[in-house]
Amino acid sequence: MDLTLKIWRQNGPQEKGEMKTYPISGVEEDMSFLEMLDFLNDKLINEGIEPVVFDHDCREGICGMCSLFINGEAHGPGRKVTTCQLHMREFKSGDTIYIEPFRAKAFPIIKDLMVDRSAFDRIQRAGGYISVNTSGNTIDANAIPVPKENADKAFDAATCIGCGACVATCKNSSAMLFASAKISQFSLLPQGQPEAKERVLNMVHQMDLEGFGNCTNTGACEVECPKGISLENIARMNRDYLFASLSSNK
Amino acid sequence: MATTSKGLFGSSLARKYWMAVSGLFLCTFLVGHLLGNLQLFVAGEEGKLAFNEYGHFMTTFPVVKILSYITYGAIFLHTVDGIMLALQNRAARPVGYVKEKQSANASWASRKMALLGTLTLFFIVVHMKSFWYEMHYGALGLDANGNKDLWTLTVTAFEQWWYAAFYVVAITGLAFHLSHGAQSAFQTLGINHPRYTPIIKNTMTAFAWLIPAGFVAVAVFLFVVQPGQNL
Numbered sequence: 001m002d003l004t005l006k007i008w009r010q011n012g013p014q015e016k017g018e019m020k021t022y023p024i025s026g027v028e029e030d031m032s033f034l035e036m037l038d039f040l041n042d043k044l045i046n047e048g049i050e051p052v053v054f055d056h057d058c059r060e061g062i063c064g065m066c067s068l069f070i071n072g073e074a075h076g077p078g079r080k081v082t083t084c085q086l087h088m089r090e091f092k093s094g095d096t097i098y099i100e101p102f103r104a105k106a107f108p109i110i111k112d113l114m115v116d117r118s119a120f121d122r123i124q125r126a127g128g129y130i131s132v133n134t135s136g137n138t139i140d141a142n143a144i145p146v147p148k149e150n151a152d153k154a155f156d157a158a159t160c161i162g163c164g165a166c167v168a169t170c171k172n173s174s175a176m177l178f179a180s181a182k183i184s185q186f187s188l189l190p191q192g193q194p195e196a197k198e199r200v201l202n203m204v205h206q207m208d209l210e211g212f213g214n215c216t217n218t219g220a221c222e223v224e225c226p227k228g229i230s231l232e233n234i235a236r237m238n239r240d241y242l243f244a245s246l247s248s249n250k
Numbered sequence: 251m252a253t254t255s256k257g258l259f260g261s262s263l264a265r266k267y268w269m270a271v272s273g274l275f276l277c278t279f280l281v282g283h284l285l286g287n288l289q290l291f292v293a294g295e296e297g298k299l300a301f302n303e304y305g306h307f308m309t310t311f312p313v314v315k316i317l318s319y320i321t322y323g324a325i326f327l328h329t330v331d332g333i334m335l336a337l338q339n340r341a342a343r344p345v346g347y348v349k350e351k352q353s354a355n356a357s358w359a360s361r362k363m364a365l366l367g368t369l370t371l372f373f374i375v376v377h378m379k380s381f382w383y384e385m386h387y388g389a390l391g392l393d394a395n396g397n398k399d400l401w402t403l404t405v406t407a408f409e410q411w412w413y414a415a416f417y418v419v420a421i422t423g424l425a426f427h428l429s430h431g432a433q434s435a436f437q438t439l440g441i442n443h444p445r446y447t448p449i450i451k452n453t454m455t456a457f458a459w460l461i462p463a464g465f466v467a468v469a470v471f472l473f474v475v476q477p478g479q480n481l
Contacts, residue, residue, distance in 0.1 A: 072351030111410020
């Protein structure tokens with residue numbers, strides 16, 4: 001395959017970036033998108049050009065490290081797929097492919113296509129956990145009855161890999177889908193109940209502090225989410241926050 | 251876990267609750283307004299006197315007065331809150347994408363709520379100058395029953411093609427605004443249910459198109475029939 005790649009190059013967080021064009025030939029359709037970028041980088045290194053920096057880790061679609069806004073969509077064309085699981089057979093020889101970093105004030109660019117998503121970690125730290133005494137007298141999780149429907153929904157919410165595609169896709173750079181998934185995975189389970197009110201209040205507060213936008217309910221996040229996290233989680237967060245605001249002890 | 255929250259004032263979710271509540275209230279206002287407008291389908295002297303009687307009632311009855319102040323408040327809240335949300339949303343992405351395919355994952359109306367809202371606000375200002383201001387502070391003649399002749403002011407306004415056209419365009423914009431906003435308000439307030447959400451979405455989508463269609467029907471009727479010329 002012969003492709004024209006238009007890639008965002010930016011030397012550092014404070015530098016000015018720009019789109020640069022790289023023609024590339026010899027791409028095979030069985031390559032993953034990241035393998036195609038590896039292939040490009042080998043070529044650039046041989047030519048003495050600095051390789052393109054991008055995030056990646058497991059390359060199995062489960063770690064949430066890969067990102068990339070490809071041809072105007074987070075993780076590229078196709079649904080419920082991460083960039084690492086996107087293959088070049090989705091493109092045609094002769095295509096021009098735009099590759100940009102995830103854009104949000106809360107996701108500052110580190111270099112080229114790599115962005116700092118630690119804002120998600122701080123939201124998680126604000127309440128995305130349960131306080132359990134693990135010093136030898138932990139209760140077996142299976143000893144607590146959980147309704148099947150709730151277990152399934154909590155598990156679905158917990159499949160969020162925190163990649164940030166929701167933020168990248170949202171016209172407002174809103175992190176509501178991420179935050180609501182991380183809140184829901186606890187609020188649906190009995191173990192999450194003692195801290196449920198504080199959790200939703202604190203995590204929403206941290207999300208606001210990070211400078212993410214608001215939710216317009218366009219539903220774009222759900223469409224582009226590689227794990228298919230449902231908008232139902234945002235509704236749950238909305239009502240949990242409303243009730244917590246009205247009935248919190250603090 | 252210590253609690254930090256701005257609660258029902260100031261947080262991102264709270265701003266959306268206020269948008270949803272004020273928006274849904276304004277939806278109920280539209281129903282009332284349309285019911286009043288439907289009286290304009292009754293042409294002739296009889297319709298004129300009844301409409302002016304209705305206009306007198308709507309500007310003097312205390313309960314309606316209170317409702318009108320709540321409506322002004324809701325418009326103000328919806329506008330100011332909407333501007334604050336739009337500014338925050340813009341600030342959340344200082345550098346945009348070179349290539350962005352928004353139509354792949356979201357409806358046009360849902361992406362243009364601020365634009366459609368601004369158009370609607372502009373329309374409300376023009377509309378209130380045309381009728382509300384004239385009714386309260388203008389020099390309107392009196393009809394046979396001694397009521398201010400709002401009817402003649404209304405029907406003659408819609409006899410002008412450009413006024414009728416502006417009205418139809420603005421109401422169409424409102425319809426798109428409602429097509430997203432009216433059903434989205436329920437999601438914002440946390441209402442999401444496998445059985446009820448589809449019913450809410452269908453009902454509010456029908457509402458979003460049928461209510462504006464009613465307003466447009468009255469405007470088109472007045473422009474085509476020109477009842478002011480026949481008196």
